[in-house]
Amino acid sequence: MTRLSQLLLPTEREPPADAEAISHKLMVRAGLVRQIGTGLWSWLPAGWRVHQKVVQIIREEIDAAGGQEMLMPVLQPADPWRKTGRYDIDELLKLKDRKGADLVLAMTHEECVTSHVAQVVRSYRDLPFSLYHFQVKERDEPRPRAGVLRTREFIMKDAYTFDRDEAGLQAHYDAYAAAYDRIFERTGLEWYSVESDVGMMGGSGAHEYMAPCPAGENEVALAPGYAANVEVASADPQPVALAPPLPGVGGVGGPESVHTPGATTVDAVSRLLEVPAGGLLKSLPIVIDDERGFTVVVVRGDHRLNEIKLTNNLGAAWRPANPDEIVAKLGPPGFIGPVGASVPVLLDDAVDAEAGYVAGANQADHHLRGVRPGRDFDFERIDARRVEAGDTVAGHPITIQAAIEVGNIFQLGTRYSEPLGATYLDEEGVQRPIVMGSYGIGPARIVAAAVEQFADEKGISWPRALAPWDVEIVALGKPGSDELAAAEGLYRDLRAIGLSVLLDDRPAGPGAKFADAELLGIPLRLTIGRRSLESGRAEAQIRRGLQDVEGGIPLEGAAEAVAELWRTLP
């Protein structure tokens, strides 16, 4: 179906009233997708062609990397999810069948694939291998948003590797990383891979593949040779100009108490004492979920706590202390500090132990000036702050950029094989858990990212590899006209040499056809009108940049010339 007159392509002049993200607006306007409920989207024919382009690229590269394609169900028994402890996740949709049996709608397929492998694999001779499928995932998201960027139902390519040991996993992981590089390179997207948090998935290592764009929900810290999710990024802090010199710094005597009535925030203290925010110490009382208990985390006043880094570097869960605990252990909230506190202090790496700071005095309406870590309080070091733009890595300042996560790779280890009993016998007859990895890609996010990255004021501009059709022919003139006949001829010739072609043969005006073509974003547009017939040439416009091809393309032998031009497009 490649005649526009017969294609269901409901384009709109106006974006949905409440849409914000570029991809949301344009994918709806261009007739690619339609919404049926919050976070629930249908792919219309043109949009589905793009999705299938992405799927095919992924399939080819994962096959080449040794992945074996299969298919697992979305509807699954609850039992394996109970065994892995994931049945209680809020995002997991649960239901019952007519007999009252508990079922879930899978949000990913570790439980299923691992259950099968547990039944099938007996010996080290059965390993290694990797499996994958493209399948719908269901997630009861707290807040779907931005069109197809974050939905409750979506298709994912999820792959799983099964190895005898960590070394095998590492080899598989590296192979998948290389395959991912090829996949994202082929899509034509701007992308990079970053270190990422292993999250609640557990495991020992993870990378995310990011496509930078304004609608992205992730923040990535970037510097030459460095890219990390802000969730886990570390960097050298920017220095703070501490002037004038603070009392007590390097000198005799302890900190000096100053009256700071009502100054409960960094901002207020900073202004009152005329000390930059970075010259303050911010004390964050927490309760760690192990023998450490009540603890104060101290970061520079101009820095923010990174809760994920804190959790990872503590190696334990924690919660903010409540006001009663703070008063009992330290003093009035707003005036707490590490000096004189009889609780453990974790000092962020960015705090200079030789410098003098302002900190809360653990006394209402008072702060201490000239507080020097080490001299005035004992501490252990921790890296717990969120990096800021301008911090440096190996001397290079970082920037922080919004990005969409389009893929990820995880070293799972035995997180799923142990609870589900996926084991094998090694050469010595010893039973060992299978070592696993998991690897996801969201094709819909790749589609949306491509829209976001290359759209202009006229509409979408697909990378050649993802476009729903290679070439669009705009046929001007009435039905039955010579122009339309010539367009039909060109259409057949292009198809004959293997290009996919969308022919706009609708009885519409030229303005409407050109506008729709630019909205839909096919990389190359050929126009056949009266002028073309008179000059023997089709006008050609490259969508990216809306560049007209000088002189057009001679209709005589046009197919080869078009194919040649098409291969040069982005």
Added chain:
RNA sequence: CGGGGAGUGGCGCAGUCUGGUAGCGCACCCGGCUGGGGGCCGGGCGGUCGCAGGUUCAAAUCCUGUCUCCCCGACCA
């Protein structure tokens, strides 16, 4: 879950405050003109105003409840 906003022909909106014959633009259908950037003229089709209950002689409009959708935040294997 917290905060904000919105439900009126297919789409985008006005009307609601101050109750009194449901409107506009686009799209769509028919006829004609036009034919290289959303063109013009004429004639049409299409809406239980999200849903339920209430107040009233009278409800899109006031009251109560409820459902749905969007945005910000929290959350996000």
